[in-house]
Amino acid sequence: MAITATSALYFLPFVLPLCFYVAFTDMARMKITNQAVIALALVFLLIGPLVLPFDTFLWRLCALVLVLLLGILLNAVGAIGAGDAKFCAAAAPFVAPGDLRLLLALFMAVLLAAVLTHRVVRATALRRLAPEWQSWHEPRKFPMGLALGATLALYLVFGALQGA
Template sequence: MSLHITVQQALWFLPLALPICLWVIWSDLRAMRIPNKAVLSLAGVFLVVGLFVVPQPEYLWRLVALVVMLVIGMLANAAGMMGAGDSKFLAAAAPFVALGDFTLMMIILATNMIACYATHRLVRASPLSQLAPDWASWSSGPKFPMGFALGSTLVIYLGLGIAFGS
């Protein structure tokens, strides 16, 4: 298996994106909210680091992906399909994904979303939820903290980029 993201790109992006993704996961589980500061921080990492590790024509196309995903996310939010924070995070994460890895990324996202949903529901129904009894996601009814799946998906993708990148 070979990904289109380069090992060098993944090595630069992962250490900077990881703490932001963990912040997003924790915040969404705790408060069912993804902070704008986290989204802007993630976008800033790509804007700055990407200038040095992504070739210029590709860098610009990845910025187009950010805009496209922001528009799609806004439409999904308006239709009640996802939260505004989820939409913004998805847009900020989009440029980290090499365009040739889009299909693989969708497979990772779908698989990880199922795993995160099942894990969240199992933990919510178990005594483990008492380790963080004040987390809003435990009592959110049918709502699911998508930041859990979105943040971990980006981390998984970048980790695979280190292992299998071009």
């Protein structure tokens, strides 16, 4: 992996709870909140300069802007939700450019597992554990925050474990 174990380890305790929050709120309310996205970006802005070389930090900030612009475009044509676009932008700087292919493969695997799990739970009595969750009642929509949050969390966990 191109991400260093050290940077992944430093980001992980701050990013992991945000990823869980994003997955939870998207399943419960079909929303990725601006507060979560801002908090994720702030984690990078505060921790990034401490664990990354300054030029790398700046290039990763450029990735945030680029992904945000792409997300705005995709949202404008109805391909993705606004919260998904903003989360991807805030998550982009955490990903080392050399890991992009790995991240896409990880995302595909996580997305498949998340969709299958969500559909199975929605179709069984397990949904009674949280009957008020809006994602159970949206047959044509999927809470992408579940897959996006899990992907970022797993990427950082794998990055941190490479040093073990």
